[in-house]
Amino acid sequence: MTIIPWVIPIRLVDLLEIGLVAYLLYKLYLLMRGTIAVQIFFGILALYLIQVLVTAANMTILRALFNSISDVFVLALIILFQPEIRRVLLLLGQNPLIRRFVRSPAQEAMIGEVVAAVAEMSKRRIGALIAFERTTGLRNYIETGAELQAKVTKDLLITLFFNQNPLHDGAVIIRSQRIEAARCILPVSTSMSLSPHLGLRHRAAVGLTEQTDAFVVVVSEETGHISVARNGELIQNITVNELRSYLTEALSPQSAAETEPAEV
Template sequence: MGHWIKSFFDNYISGMYFPDVRLTDIIEILIIAAIVYRVMLWIKNTKAWMLLKGMIVLAAFIAAAALLRMHTILFLARESIPALATAAVVIFQPELRRALEKLGEKNLLNNINPFDRSRDNHRFSDGTLESLVKASFDMGSVCTGALIVVEQATQLTEYEVTGIELDCKVSSQILLNIFEHNTPLHDGAVIVRGDRIVSATCYLPLSDNMQISKELGTRHRAALGMSEVSDALTIVVSEETGQVSVAMGGQLVRGITPEYLSTRLSQIQFRASELKKFNIWKGRHGHEEV
């Protein structure tokens, strides 16, 4: 038995190469794994997911051609790779831009900066919170469609300039007036910064999420789209059903209650990020739907 083990070790084990694994190598592997995981989560609900599936099919086809030694196909594939890479960058430029925007939202330097006292300040007052909740459900009770974007850390200047500039204190009466049917400002979104309404009739980016219910209209797609490109919280009131929904962090929760909306707004009332709490609360909420 001992001779067999020695023979096996001499023939198979002794000739194998075992690289030195350092702590930095392990950290590097973990970083790469985390990046790949985040990229996979990001592309899952975008057009890039179809690109990935197409690349997998193409890779399988090229692998089969390599096994069967189809030299012409391999030559064409080798020569086409640079052109395909350039075409992918051009076609998926909006998705790549969105990914970079998401990366910029992390605010890592601000989070680790102990001297940044501004993070302890309120984003908006309790009066603004109550006005947002009251206006949303008052409009819902009479089926008045509305789209209200509550800005957080990410500045929404590029969307603000697409609308009509305002500078007024948030109140339920003003919001009801803005979104009243057939008024000049009712179409589009309102952007709230702190305790002020800064713009109305704003255009928001529509979501490319393929899993959105077909029942949802442009307002809900715009709310979800805004939540995908920024850290803003967006309130949607359906013109058809009067149902109030909220979008944040790429998630849409439909048919919420005044208590739920009040809780969500109170959680983002401070400068610290509350996206994680939103996802936890969403999972516990009884009527979430995308």
């Protein structure tokens, strides 16, 4: 009698699936490394191993307890790992192949309106301070200003910062391609590394980016120079084309670690 050895058939799709799962687990590990999520994960793993032992030992009361917990287990995972799930989704959104299909014409139009307004205000030396909300909510700062809920247009931005307008002081905050509020109060940076010649607008721009991941555009009333602030850093005297590049990069789907914008 001939014994045929047991062979597991392996298809190409199986290899692709293994590779994809390994890649996703690796990316998940990179996102969770150094965070409290790792400790939570090991705690959940320990509970799962205890449940396996309880089931194997046929402990009736403990098994019933674990069964009741398992009913809300998936919901608990979503709540506990909400930041990590969000970061995974942002990582997927940052993929160039996906971004090619999900590029928003409305966002490109909004960037065009902002760039045109900033270029005009720079030419006319109209001081401006425009903050863009990214992943960190800016509601606390929005509530300090006058709520607008308006579409972003060149004419509206110029009008808001015109020095005879009662709303021209403070910042305009843009969220999800809409002007949320004007005359908003931003935290002022006290960093000693900043030039003592910088005005309040520039220090407020840096101050907001020190506390959040917002992206801020500044137009100097004295010189008309355009600057941008991000991650507590102020980049001064940039061109209109550079501004468009910085804005496009900053408002694209981002992971927690920010990348440098492309050279203009």
